[in-house]
Amino acid sequence: MPQREVSRRNLSKAIETLAQDPLNEQAERSSWDRENFPVASRFLPRRFRQPFRVIYAYCRGADNLADLITDPAAALEALNIWQEQLEAAFEGKAALPLFRRLQDLLPNYPLQKEPFTNLLIAFRRDQNRTIYQTREELLDYCNYSAVPVGRMLLQLMGKDEAIYYGPADALCIGLQLANFWQDLSRDRPRREYLPTEDLARFGLTRESLDYTPTPPALEKLIRYEVAQTVPYFHQARELKRMLSGRIGFEIELIRQSGLRILRKTSKWGALAFYKRPVFHRFDWFLVFLRTIF
Numbered sequence: 001m002p003q004r005e006v007s008r009r010n011l012s013k014a015i016e017t018l019a020q021d022p023l024n025e026q027a028e029r030s031s032w033d034r035e036n037f038p039v040a041s042r043f044l045p046r047r048f049r050q051p052f053r054v055i056y057a058y059c060r061g062a063d064n065l066a067d068l069i070t071d072p073a074a075a076l077e078a079l080n081i082w083q084e085q086l087e088a089a090f091e092g093k094a095a096l097p098l099f100r101r102l103q104d105l106l107p108n109y110p111l112q113k114e115p116f117t118n119l120l121i122a123f124r125r126d127q128n129r130t131i132y133q134t135r136e137e138l139l140d141y142c143n144y145s146a147v148p149v150g151r152m153l154l155q156l157m158g159k160d161e162a163i164y165y166g167p168a169d170a171l172c173i174g175l176q177l178a179n180f181w182q183d184l185s186r187d188r189p190r191r192e193y194l195p196t197e198d199l200a201r202f203g204l205t206r207e208s209l210d211y212t213p214t215p216p217a218l219e220k221l222i223r224y225e226v227a228q229t230v231p232y233f234h235q236a237r238e239l240k241r242m243l244s245g246r247i248g249f250e251i252e253l254i255r256q257s258g259l260r261i262l263r264k265t266s267k268w269g270a271l272a273f274y275k276r277p278v279f280h281r282f283d284w285f286l287v288f289l290r291t292i293f
Contacts (some may be wrong), residue, residue, distance in 0.1 A: 110155050115234070
């Protein structure tokens with residue numbers, strides 16, 4: 001779907017577009033175009049590739065509804081329809097192609113409805129909250145916007161056990177925070193995830209973020225946020241060993257991608273407020289090498 005704002009007038013069309021079949025060729029290409037990390041790459045065992053893409057499409061579709069619809073009331077209406085389709089899928093009555101694909105997964109994979117529903121809590125929160133005062137508040141948001149995704153994938157792989165929760169949750173939170181910092185130029189001014197207390201730590205206010213020339217403290221703030229995020233990826237290091245084989249390799253590929261995003265964002269510093277860091281072939285080469293070794 002084109003990255004443009006969606007009005008209430010074309011709400012139904014937006015939902016229909018975002019809920020199209022995620023397994024067609026165009027959907028597969030676009031999933032790679034949007035992310036700086038792999039989505040169901042060839043390294044993943046074949047039996048998991050299509051289910052991964054279906055779950056990714058559910059998450060990305062809900063995220064786009066929350067982000068692209070400018071009217072909060074309309075966005076909430078769209079998210080309610082998304083949840084109605086989710087409920088229908090778990091009842092065997094899905095209508096839209098994406099949700100029919102999800103419905104088809106349920107007899108073969110031990111997926112539960114709770115993480116799918118929890119994810120929507122975060123996107124509804126986005127309609128009513130545009131700033132976060134503390135890191136604690138931001139991490140609470142991540143518990144709904146990121147952690148459920150990891151739980152979905154653990155269930156898909158038959159690994160829904162407490163031993164995996166700690167490192168999987170850490171990886172998901174780390175990826176979410178890394179996305180916040182790389183997407184500063186996209187999210188502002190509608191939504192800001194930099195905690196107010198972190199701005200104050202460097203003598204900044206939200207108004208000062210738009211000053212010209214850029215305040216020198218802004219460089220320090222970005223590097224501080226990156227430094228606070230890196231430990232989550234360290235906590236997830238054991239997932240490669242715990243999951244093993246091609247699944248473990250895929251997860252490590254994602255983890256290394258997140259670390260690379262952070263390195264680029266730190267290097268860009270205040271430039272991240274004006275332009276989103278993106279991966280090039282050399283970045284993917286380094287990610288692959290670090291995944292192997």
